[in-house]
Amino acid sequence: MKYYIIAGEASGDLHGSNLMKSLFEEDPQSEIRFWGGDLMERVGGTLVKHYRELAFMGFAEVIQNLGTILRNISICKKDIEAFAPDAIIFIDYPGFNMRIAKWAKKKGIPTHYYISPQIWAWKENRIKAIKRDVDHMYVILPFEKDFYEKKHGFPVQFVGHPLIDAVAQYRATADPQFRERHQLDDRPIIALLPGSRKQEITRLLSEMLTVVPNFANFQFVIAGAPSQDFDFYRQFLVNKNVVFISNETYGLLNVAYAALVTSGTATLETALFKVPQVVLYKASPISYQIAKRIITLKFISLVNLIMDREVVKELVQNDCNKKRIHEEFTKIIQDQGRTKMLQNYDILIDKLGGEGASKLTAQLINKNL
Incomplete structure (x- = not known):
């Protein structure tokens, strides 16, 4: 089979x-072309474009880079036609992927969406597309599953959360020897996860670092994103x-021991590692005002x-x-706040189901071809 x-x-x-x-396990002769990153490239197949060329954060940033986005859509369509896949598999990233899906459907190429666009958060009218x-x-x-099937009459398959697999595998x-390899001392470690895009890192990492001078008994570690070079982070490493x-x-x-985390997938990853956290979010004023008017969710994490x-x-x-x-940081490093949060993490993990999301999805994709 050929997958894009x-x-x-x-x-x-x-x-x-x-x-x-999992797709290669199901069919070792599979051919895969993809838009993704270093992790996908290590598995095999052919990388067409790296996600660092695609990631734009917020409404204002998307508008500023609209020309680049449209060029990428055109490149993607031409590459799919040349490859002639048996199926296209979309992974989240709806602004781009839904445009390709519309085109692919007209071309008669089977379309599989793994990890739904968050239309339950905003742009619910995307259900039509x-x-x-x-x-x-x-x-x-x-x-x-209830959102799609009960509210919108669209059958979907719940496969469990792939982060459970990823964390278990890790x-x-x-x-x-992680501590020794990075020359970390014996103090409790506080993870700072400021995101992967330059805009969010710039806004949030400076805020995260404001707690450092007041907590000398902890060691603070910035999680650098693979999409950014060290030179970009150098400006933040003055302490x-x-x-x-x-x-x-x-x-x-x-x-x-604890973490300060940018809203997004990292909040769930932090929970699965059972690390107490405070979640931070700060967008450009324009992007935030727009988001506040169209997103009606009670929570962001x-x-x-x-x-x-x-x-x-x-x-x-x-x-x-x-x-x-x-x-809030003070609360999660104290016993009472930590204990309550960790108990809630156990309940969360039960809700998400067990391991095997990737394997089940690969099996269902092959079954549905």
């Missing part, structure tokens, strides 16, 4: 790599109590959305400041 996979972000690269492993252009949808959040082979480690977020979370209640504290926009971060 499109993942446009770091999280999509992770899930895409595990899906590719999904019903029209997506042949098979594989969802990873428990509430998404822990099975975790480096026991001697801050260490930088690139492209080893799981290794860092595996030894972390996956942890709270899945649990449908506040498990981790979210500091959004104006609340994302030195004073509030200090207050």
Whole structure:
């Protein structure tokens, strides 16, 4: 079989790599071309474009880079036609992928969507395009099945969350010398996860670092994104109590005592590693004002959305400041706050189901061809 996979972000690269492993297990002779990242490239197949060329954050940034986005869509269509795949597999990244899905449907190419666009958060009217252009949808959040089937009459398959697989796989082979290899001392480690895009890193890492001077008994470590060079982070490394480690977020979370985390997939990863966290979000003023008017969710973190209640504290926009971060960080390093959060993490993991999301998805894709 020939598969064409499109993942446009770091999280999509992770899930895409595990899906590719399972597709190759199902059919070792598979041919795969993909848009993704380093993790997918290590599995095999042919990388067409790296996600670092695709990731634009916020409404304003997307508008500023519209020309580049449109050129990439054109390149993608031409490459798919030349490859003539048996199926296209979309991984999240809806602004781009839904445009390709519409085109592919007209061309008669089977369309499979793994990790649904978050239309339950905003742009719910995308359901019309999904019903029209997506042949098979594989969802990873428990509430998404009811959303699609009961609310919109669109059959989907719940496969469980692939992060459970990713975390379990990492822990099975975790480096026991992580601390020594990175010359970390014996103090409890605080992981700083500021995201993967330059805009969000710039806004949020400076806020995260405001807690450092007040907590000398902890060692703070920045999780560097694989999409950014060290030179970009150099401006933030002025405090001697801050260490930088690139492209080893799981290794860092595996030894972390607590974390400050940018909203997104990282909030769930942090929970699966059972690390107490405070979630931060700050967008450009224009992007935030637009988002506030069209997104009606009670929460911004996956942890709270899945649990449908506040498990981790979210500091959004104006609340994302030195004073509030200090207050909430203090709570998660104290016994009472930690114990309650860790108990809630256990409930969260039960809701997400067991391991095997990638394998099940690969099997269903082959079955549905």
